[in-house]
Amino acid sequence: MKSPVSLAHGRPYLAIPGPSVMPDRVLRAMHRAAPNIYGGEIYDVVAGIWPRLRAVAGTVQNCAIYIGNGHAAWEAANANLFSRGDKALVLAVGRFGIGWAESARAMGVDVDLLDFGKSKPIDLARVEAALRADSGHQIKALLATQVDTSSSIKTDIKKLRAVLDAVGHSALLAVDCIASLGCDEYRMDDWGVDVTVAASQKGLMTPPGLGIVWFSEKARERCRGNDLRTPYWDWELRANGTEFWQYFDGTGPTHHLYGLSEALLMIEEEGLENVWARHRALAGAVWAAFDVWGSGSPTIAMNVANPADRGCSVTAARIGGQDATRLREWCEKEAGVTLGIGLGMALPNDPAWHGFLRVAHMGHVNAHMTLGVLAVMETGMQALNIAHGEGGILAATHSISSR
Numbered sequence: 001m002k003s004p005v006s007l008a009h010g011r012p013y014l015a016i017p018g019p020s021v022m023p024d025r026v027l028r029a030m031h032r033a034a035p036n037i038y039g040g041e042i043y044d045v046v047a048g049i050w051p052r053l054r055a056v057a058g059t060v061q062n063c064a065i066y067i068g069n070g071h072a073a074w075e076a077a078n079a080n081l082f083s084r085g086d087k088a089l090v091l092a093v094g095r096f097g098i099g100w101a102e103s104a105r106a107m108g109v110d111v112d113l114l115d116f117g118k119s120k121p122i123d124l125a126r127v128e129a130a131l132r133a134d135s136g137h138q139i140k141a142l143l144a145t146q147v148d149t150s151s152s153i154k155t156d157i158k159k160l161r162a163v164l165d166a167v168g169h170s171a172l173l174a175v176d177c178i179a180s181l182g183c184d185e186y187r188m189d190d191w192g193v194d195v196t197v198a199a200s201q202k203g204l205m206t207p208p209g210l211g212i213v214w215f216s217e218k219a220r221e222r223c224r225g226n227d228l229r230t231p232y233w234d235w236e237l238r239a240n241g242t243e244f245w246q247y248f249d250g251t252g253p254t255h256h257l258y259g260l261s262e263a264l265l266m267i268e269e270e271g272l273e274n275v276w277a278r279h280r281a282l283a284g285a286v287w288a289a290f291d292v293w294g295s296g297s298p299t300i301a302m303n304v305a306n307p308a309d310r311g312c313s314v315t316a317a318r319i320g321g322q323d324a325t326r327l328r329e330w331c332e333k334e335a336g337v338t339l340g341i342g343l344g345m346a347l348p349n350d351p352a353w354h355g356f357l358r359v360a361h362m363g364h365v366n367a368h369m370t371l372g373v374l375a376v377m378e379t380g381m382q383a384l385n386i387a388h389g390e391g392g393i394l395a396a397t398h399s400i401s402s403r
């Protein structure tokens with residue numbers, strides 16, 4: 001790069017795995033005066049949210065909204081699922097699985113953590129062995145993450161359910177879909193999931209600030225009276241209240257609700273299965289580019305080797321050396337694209353930390369956005385003399401044109 005002139009001026013693009021790009025429609029829906037919360041339009045907006053929020057998770061059962069982020073949604077699920085001292089089995093394939101385990105443990109849950117590392121999917125045989133070893137059914141719930149955003153590993157939730165069924169274990173199944181809801185196929189009721197948690201700022205394309213918990217009738221019945229519940233976190237009135245304020249245990253998150261309502265309408269208009277297919281196609285373009293880049297470099301590689309084990313909303317990768325940080329900085333300063341840092345792959349004070357990055361392709365993204373990110377990354381590798389296989393963009397375009 002010899003020219004001192006930056007090409008970053010123009011609309012910046014945030015390609016980090018949350019918060020994701022917010023559609024102008026969502027932003028416009030939020031741009032309004034404060035609504036009356038004692039009647040009127042906001043009641044209709046919320047009445048329209050419930051069925052769409054259920055549909056996006058593939059359930060006809062209960063749904064509760066919290067003013068909070070993903071960590072709040074974890075805590076909400078924990079508070080309702082457990083009494084102090086109850087046992088949870090947590091499956092981790094990255095930083096977020098471990099985070100949910102830590103949250104539960106800090107609340108007084110007796111957590112058994114099965115940690116499968118950072119680059120391989122969960123080992124169902126180990127899960128089965130752990131469940132069989134619990135012959136007294138002390139494990140009250142199994143907590144899993146559909147797509148761990150740090151590693152981009154996807155867990156096959158349907159197969160996990162099948163293991164619970166094969167063992168005949170009574171544990172409730174709870175799934176963190178924060179990074180995958182509205183991106184990867186997910187069918188809560190069909191797959192026999194009891195609790196699903198998500199947040200507004202990823203596939204749901206709404207600003208951070210809403211944590212959402214869906215729960216089965218079975219979970220509702222079995223968890224009544226759990227002593228970790230406090231009035232604010234109790235899911236009962238949030239999901240089944242008779243007065244508007246009870247949905248939010250106080251003032252509702254008015255502007256987030258307008259935004260969420262519009263985002264859910266956009267998903268409905270596109271069709272949820274088309275939304276999933278779009279994410280699959282765009283992820284395929286990212287993976288095709290990385291395959292080629294990696295073919296010309298001993299260090300460039302996606303974190304997850306098998307495409308079937310990769311989430312469609314985010315790709316974690318190694319560039320090597322300090323080159324991920326160099327590339328991220330180049331993309332932001334010279335081209336207006338912000339890539340995600342590597343999360344949980346190395347500690348931030350370890351020089352290896354600078355070798356990892358993540359590319360988000362979640363939510364309000366289309367072909368020109370994702371191909372644009374890839375083209376910028378390839379340009380940055382050229383400008384910085386980062387060794388890479390030539391032709392990543394061609395592979396990405398072919399993966400889209402030939403689908």
Ligand SMILES: *Cc1c(COP(=O)(O)O)cnc(C)c1O
Pocket residue numbers: 018069070071072096145147148149176177178179199208
């Ligand atoms: C983003 C994320 C979280 C944490 O959400 P916050 O809103 O940052 O608290 C938890 N789990 C997964 C899978 C995530 O992607």
